Amino acid sequence: MNMKKINVLIAGVLLLILSIGAKAQTKTGADYFTGTWSVLVKGTPNGDSKMIFVLEKKDSSMTGVLQDSTGKEIAKITNAELKATQLTVYFTTQGYDLNLVMDKKDEDHITGSLMGMFDADGDRIKKAIK
Numbered sequence: 001m002n003m004k005k006i007n008v009l010i011a012g013v014l015l016l017i018l019s020i021g022a023k024a025q026t027k028t029g030a031d032y033f034t035g036t037w038s039v040l041v042k043g044t045p046n047g048d049s050k051m052i053f054v055l056e057k058k059d060s061s062m063t064g065v066l067q068d069s070t071g072k073e074i075a076k077i078t079n080a081e082l083k084a085t086q087l088t089v090y091f092t093t094q095g096y097d098l099n100l101v102m103d104k105k106d107e108d109h110i111t112g113s114l115m116g117m118f119d120a121d122g123d124r125i126k127k128a129i130k
Helices: 003-024 029-033
Strands: 035-044 047-058 061-067 073-082 086-093 096-106 109-114 118-125
Touching: 029 047, 029 061, 029 073, 035 096, 035 109, 047 073, 047 086, 061 086, 096 118
Parallel strands: none
Antiparallel strands: 035 047, 035 118, 047 061, 061 073, 073 086, 086 096, 096 109, 109 118
């Protein structure tokens, strides 16, 4: 092998190692779900419903609130069940005790369901850098 081929081989191995290391750094659990999420629940009796969840890490669990599109608090999260790639939040709104299961899809998107009956898709709301 000549020197050029050896350099290319070494560079390829280094890139492989770096890509494996970067993949290992993906967030899970409370670190992943912390933040603001815009969730669209599809097919409810009142049509599609958009909800904003503001979630924060508290010890080893999650807490937070449900807001309307203007940022007004609608409900507090009363309970949360956290797994590595799934969060179930419980809240009461309009006299109903509800739960939303959020499954990690990728770094900024979730899928899930409200009460196990209505499909939900969500996007992380990123704050603008000033």
